[in-house]
C-alpha cells in the first residue's frame with residue numbers, strides 16, 4: 001500500500017541526472033558571454049532555482065544574455081547528456097501501478113522540462129502533471145508550484161509528499177504542507193536537506209519508503 005496517494009518530484013538531481021548537462025551548459029554560457037571560467041561549485045551553486053536567478057548570480061547585468069546562451073547549448077545537448085538515475089523509471093512505474101498520482105514540480109522552464117522528459121519516455125509516461133517555472137507567479141522555496149500540482153491532481157497536502165534534492169525543495173514542501181522527502185544523490189550534500197521530514201540516500205530506499213514497505 002503506497003504511503004501517499006500523490007507523489008510530487010523535483011526534476012534535476014532527483015529524477016534525472018542533469019549534472020553534466022547543467023555543468024557544461026553553464027560553463028558554455030559564462031565562457032562565451034563573460035569570457036571567463038568558474039569552478040564547478042560556483043557554476044552549480046544555485047541549481048534548482050529559476051535559471052534567470054542562477055544567471056544573475058554570475059552577472060546581474062548580462063543575465064539575459066547568459067540565459068539565452070545557456071538555454072541554446074542545453075537544448076542542443078539534452079538528449080545526448082540527460083539520463084534518469086538508475087531505478088527511477090522502475091520506481092515510477094511501480095508507483096503508478098500501485099495507484100499513486102504523480103507530478104513533477106520544477107523551476108525549469110516548461111519547454112526545457114518537456115525536452116528533458118521527451119528524451120526519457122520511461123519517466124515521461126509515469127508523470128501525470130508537470131508544473132514549470134512559468135506556471136506560477138512565485139517559485140520554490142515558496143509553496144505555490146507544489147500547491148498548483150496538488151490542485152491539478154485534485155489531491156490534499158496531507159496525502160502527498162514532495163521529493164527533492166535541494167533545500168528549496170524541502171522549504172517548498174513545508175510551506176505547502178506536504179511531507180518533505182530529501183534525497184542525497186543530486187546536487188546538494190546531505191546537510192542541505194537534513195531538516196526534511198525524511199532523508200533518503202538511495203533510489204531503492206526511496207521506492208520502499210513510497211511503497212509503504214518499511
Ligand SMILES: [Mg+2]
Pocket residue numbers: 010011012013014047048164165166186187
Ligand atoms: Mg533539484
